[in-house]
Amino acid sequence: MADNKTTHFGFRTVDQKDKVKMVAGVFHSVAGKYDLMNDLMSGGIHRLWKRFTIELSGVRSGNAVLDIAGGTGDLAAKFSRIVGPEGKVVLADINDSMLQVGREKLTNQGIVGNIEYVQANAECLPFPDNSFDCITIAFGLRNVTDKDAALRSMLRVLKPGGRLLVLEFSKPKSELLSKVYDRYSFDVLPRMGQLITNDAESYRYLAESIRMHPDQDTLKGMMEEAGFTEVRYHNMTGGIVAVHRGVKP
Numbered sequence: 001m002a003d004n005k006t007t008h009f010g011f012r013t014v015d016q017k018d019k020v021k022m023v024a025g026v027f028h029s030v031a032g033k034y035d036l037m038n039d040l041m042s043g044g045i046h047r048l049w050k051r052f053t054i055e056l057s058g059v060r061s062g063n064a065v066l067d068i069a070g071g072t073g074d075l076a077a078k079f080s081r082i083v084g085p086e087g088k089v090v091l092a093d094i095n096d097s098m099l100q101v102g103r104e105k106l107t108n109q110g111i112v113g114n115i116e117y118v119q120a121n122a123e124c125l126p127f128p129d130n131s132f133d134c135i136t137i138a139f140g141l142r143n144v145t146d147k148d149a150a151l152r153s154m155l156r157v158l159k160p161g162g163r164l165l166v167l168e169f170s171k172p173k174s175e176l177l178s179k180v181y182d183r184y185s186f187d188v189l190p191r192m193g194q195l196i197t198n199d200a201e202s203y204r205y206l207a208e209s210i211r212m213h214p215d216q217d218t219l220k221g222m223m224e225e226a227g228f229t230e231v232r233y234h235n236m237t238g239g240i241v242a243v244h245r246g247v248k249p
């Protein structure tokens with residue numbers, strides 16, 4: 001809940017109003033090397049996590065899809081091909097650097113015509129009620145200050161029967177995996193960040209923000225509290241990542 005005046009930025013407690021600026025600083029800094037770092041950090045596995053999310057989405061030709069916190073547009077690119085010329089994809093992100101990298105990448109891939117780019121905060125989406133058949137938020141929710149407000153906002157703009165998919169880092173299922181993963185996140189990631197982007201701090205934030213994010217069952221409860229039904233989650237890579245799916249009644 002974010003009804004008090006402080007929140008988390010990684011392991012630090014900060015004023016709510018400061019978190020948005022601090023998160024913006026991270027993504028302005030990493031935008032140019034974001035895709036490269038994603039491939040290096042996950043060994044390319046993030047592509048499989050995203051593919052599974054798309055399979056679960058049930059998106060079809062002609063659908064309207066919102067990819068919020070869409071960044072450099074991996075999901076939006078795939079959705080654009082699935083929904084075709086009769087459909088529509090909105091790639092939305094709060095950060096103009098990430099949006100710009102996404103727009104350039106997708107345009108260079110020839111993805112034009114059924115896609116729009118919108119700078120927006122997930123907490124207060126600038127779309128009419130009942131606009132989308134599906135909304136995805138991939139590795140975005142943990143950066144949002146008021147997650148409950150964001151979930152309610154996503155529910156509002158979904159059509160009845162529409163699906164929300166939240167792809168996010170989560171809690172590993174085994175103690176052993178947890179230990180190895182902690183080592184990797186806190187020792188290797190900041191060094192990799194320093195080497196590739198000259199920015200260890202942003203990758204330390206990544207590791208810390210993952211640990212502070214609600215676990216699988218807590219997020220499921222938050223989605224139900226926001227008004228989603230049929231909420232289920234699927235663990236991937238031993239629970240390092242989970243995808244939650246909920247439906248607007």
Ligand code: SAM
Binds near residue numbers: 023071
């Ligand atoms: N979805 C992309 C992917 O999976 O590769 C990008 C994920 S990136 C780790 C997180 C994104 O969330 C960033 O582009 C960041 O700007 C965006 N973001 C952070 N807070 C946000 C908010 N309140 N509303 C919308 N986007 C936000």
